[in-house]
Amino acid sequence: MEVDIIVVGAGHAGVEAALASARLNKKTILINLYDDKIATMPCNPSIGGPAKGIVVREIDALGGEMGKAADATALQIKLLNSSRGPGIWALRAQSDKIKYSEYMRNVIKKQENLQLVVGAVLNLIVEDKTIKGVVLEDNTKIFCKALVLTTGTYLSSKIFQGSDNFESGPSNEKTTKGLSSTFSELNIKTFRFKTGTPPRVKKDSIDLSFAKVEPGTNMELFFSSKTKNIIPFDKQEVCYLIHSTEETKKIIVENLNKSAMYSGEIQSIGPRYCPSFEDKIVRFSDKPRHQIFLEPESLSLDTFYVQGFSTSMPIDVQDKMLRSLPGFENVVVDKWAYAIEYDCIDPQQLKLTLELKEVENLFFAGQINGTSGYEEAAGQGLIAGINAVLKIDGKEPFILKRSESYIGVMIDDLVNKGVNEPYRLLTSRAENRLLLRNDNAELRLKVYGYKIGLVDDNEWNQFNKYKNEIESTIEFLKVTRFTPKSELAIKLNKLNQATLTQGLSAYEILKQPKVEIDILKDYIPELQNLTNAQLQNILISIRFEGYIKKEDEDIQKLIKLEKKLIPLNLDYNLVDNLAIEARHKLSKVRPTSLGQASRITGVNPSDIQMLAFHLKKINKWNK
Structure with missing residues (x-):
């Protein structure tokens, strides 16, 4: 079998990549371990949040699907940070995790040019440093012109609960092992990261009289410009807020050596901005209590997601921890917490298009690139899918600048700075966040979606009317x-x-x-x-x-640097007076412009000056 594009993994990155490819008239195959587990939410049942909510708006403006899915399956929606400046306003929807996955599965199944194949990829077919296809575990070969890998946290993954550990994907699902050895053969640098998830508990076993009600925002809010039916405020589900107790802290301190993270069972690095509860106790030892949110997972489930209470403690300790919380004395646990460790690649091996530098037409997106979060994954998946299509069509790549999108900030960070922990998008990462607002995502990016072909004429005409009225x-x-x-x-x-x-x-x-x-x-x-x-x-x-x-003026100065291009084959050993660290980092990342070079960690302004002198000199010679 031969197709234009293969996408491996049907999580949030894979769904956006596959839909973009198929909607741009490429024959596309989406390979997933399961037929019914599409865009699942193994962790937090929500979409959006600070910076992340703006990413969802950007995905929608470019013609992606996440915003529409979030609106259609929202249990509650909030405008965050509304009491502060508009540069950090963002939407967050509490999602029905069952309906969200079903929505995306239906979209995938109905999409023309797109076929879902259930299976696990054992190996990649690479010839002359160019991707040619994949080999499945049953030895089926599927050939393609381009491939997008979006394996999430399923790559050689392992679950930890105290001293117990076993090979598994999230929620006791399958893990994939073949690709890790393939990466080694292709000299693709990988490392191990870890993340975790809290317990799920039965709603009716919790005494909510101890909890504070956390409603949504009584405003007309939506992620997608196409959304017509907005969930009314009086129909929204509520979340609840409680706090841990001194007893909770005491239990953790007494059992810290049983945590997989602190006992040495887990050697990999976890997300600093979403730590386990025992990590909070250690890092913030002066605090007597911590916030915990109780969030509904689905209208078809009778469970709360205990947000802020992820742990790798053994089950007996988890039970004590939970019962120490206010209103949890008679708690019934539906699913215990766990930590998960998995393989990901060093994203500095990628181009800004998310194509691997050393293997032609091989793209990576999502948590395999060292990121965390559904929204970050979806944003990368959309860009990788678009660029895979453009690459095989011989067209110019699509690269979003830092000054025009949070997606651009994220990809630029990954490729130029790399990661030493699971990357989370934050408003503080954007230099121009007053320009990258929740309210103007369409005004910034819709034109790209239209030019690429993911925004149709009707939507484009409606947008122009909207813009002209403003x-x-x-x-x-x-x-x-x-x-x-x-x-x-x-x-x-x-x-x-x-x-x-x-x-x-x-x-x-x-x-x-x-x-x-x-x-x-x-x-x-x-x-x-x-x-x-x-x-x-x-x-x-x-x-x-x-x-x-003022921000616009600053951006114009940066654009001048972006226009000063660097040859991809430049020998940095020939650049005079370049610092050793800068020489190493520039040779590894291989930036395409002085602007990109200036954002690489370890490259200083003096190095940029030396590089500019060198480029001026060789350009003079080449005239």
Whole structure:
């Protein structure tokens, strides 16, 4: 059998890669260990969060599927950080994990050009440093023009609960071992990472009178611009907040040597930003208690996900830990917590397209690249799928810049800086987060989705109408003026939102921090037919105009560096006065521009200056 593109693994990365490939008219095969376990949520049953929620909006703008799936299967949705600056606002949906997986499975099954094959990949077929296909465990060979590997945490994975450990994927599923030896043969550098998941407990065994109710946000919120049916606030499920106790801390301290992580059973590195509960006790020993959230997993399940309570303790210790929590005295456990260790590759071996540098047409996406999180995986999967198609079509690659997307920030970090722990996307990683907002993902990226072919004409026309309404309204606000004696001025003064001492345009009035845009609706009919998303974008654009302009100016300076290209075959040993560490890092990463070179850890400004001198010199010689 021969196809255009093979995608291995149907997790969040694999689904986006396969759908992008098939929707771009490539005959695609998606290979997965199971027929019914598509885009599962083995850990947190949620989509979004700080930075991550913006990634989902970006995926949607580019024509991906995650945003639509999250909206369609949400149990609850929140706008996070709304009391702080708009640069860190983000959506988070509590998802129905069963319905989410079923939704994605149905999309996969119905997608033209896409076939789901159940099996495990034993080996890769590589000829002349070019991928040619895969060999399955039953010795079936499938040939392709390009391959995307998205094996998640299933690669030579091992489960740990105290001193007990066994080979397994998440939730006692299959693990794949053949590819790890194949990577060794191809000189692909790998290392071991670990992550963990908390216990799941029966809802009716918990006394919720000890818990604080955590509802969603009473606003019209959605990830996808295509979503029409938004879950009403009064129909949303609630989450709950409790805190650990002194007894919980005592149990962990007394049994710390039984933890797989602290006993030496696990040698690999776990995620710093999502530590196990025993790690929290050790690292924050001065804190008497820690937050724990109880989150519903599905309407078809009677379980809570005990968020913030992941552990690799043995089951008997886990039982004591749980019963020490308020309201958990009679807890019934549905699934015990565990840690999982797995193989991943060094992402510095990849190009910014997520193609392996040493093997043509072989792409990697998701947790195999050393990341954590469903959203990070999906973003990588979409980019890898798009670039696999572009590569076999002989077209220019699609590379998102750091200044235009969180997806671009993530991939640039992975390729240039590498990872020494599971990578998690954070708002602090973005230099221009005021430009990379939740409200403007479409305005930033929809044009790319349309040009690539993942956004159709109808959606593109609707977007242009949406965009034009924002732009024309802003221009109208600039020329619409109000005097200190106008009804609007009197009302704003009465509400203590603003005091007009002279005539001002509506645009200037909205620059004042206390003024609510809804107040202006009664006096400016042009605002009345706009959506909340449009109004939010207009308000942020006006109120933060100066900051946004400054970030734009900084970006223009960086673009100049990005335009100064570096030959891929440049011999860095010939660059005079280059530091030894910089020489090594540049030779390993092989950046394509001075801008990319400047972001590599260990490469200093003086090294960039020496490299710039060298490039100027060889360009002069080549003229």
